[in-house]
Amino acid sequence: MPLRAGGGAGTRDLRFVYEGHEDFAPLPSFAVVPALNVVVMELAMRENPGLRFGLERLLHCSQTTDFVKPWPRAARLRHHVSVPAVWDRIKYAAVVTRVRTFDEAGDLLGVNEMTMTVRGAGGCGGEPARPRS
Numbered sequence: 266m267p268l269r270a271g272g273g274a275g276t277r278d279l280r281f282v283y284e285g286h287e288d289f290a291p292l293p294s295f296a297v298v299p300a301l302n303v304v305v306m307e308l309a310m311r312e313n314p315g316l317r318f319g320l321e322r323l324l325h326c327s328q329t330t331d332f333v334k335p336w337p338r339a340a341r342l343r344h345h346v347s348v349p350a351v352w353d354r355i356k357y358a359a360v361v362t363r364v365r366t367f368d369e370a371g372d373l374l375g376v377n378e379m380t381m382t383v384r385g386a387g388g389c390g391g392e393p394a395r396p397r398s
Contacts, residue, residue, distance in 0.1 A: 323383060328377060328380075330375060332375045336375070341368075347363045356384070360382075360386075363377070363378045
């Protein structure tokens with residue numbers, strides 16, 4: 266059994282765990298970190314019209330990450346955040362947040378889409394709950 270290092274990288278994946286490696290690169294799962302930071306710190310912690318809720322009411326339900334191109338080992342990232350859907354579930358709201366991440370050249374690196382449940386935010390006037398399948 267191979268030795269496993271951070272994030273599930275093994276001894277054949279040293280470029281993901283050793284900064285001195287000539288092909289050093291962030292773990293692919295790193296793409297979720299800036300997106301979560303944007304959603305939690307920028308949206309939930311600041312006052313935004315329609316998105317005023319404390320972290321104690323927030324439940325992270327699901328997330329998808331699409332990689333458009335490899336992430337650079339160093340870069341200044343820019344994020345474009347949108348809220349494509351809010352579903353009114355009567356007692357809570359399900360908020361879908363999309364974070365598109367760009368590099369310094371303006372090239373799209375990846376897209377994260379997260380669904381969060383906000384307890385007590387039902388009756389918000391969002392789309393009615395989708396039928397459960």
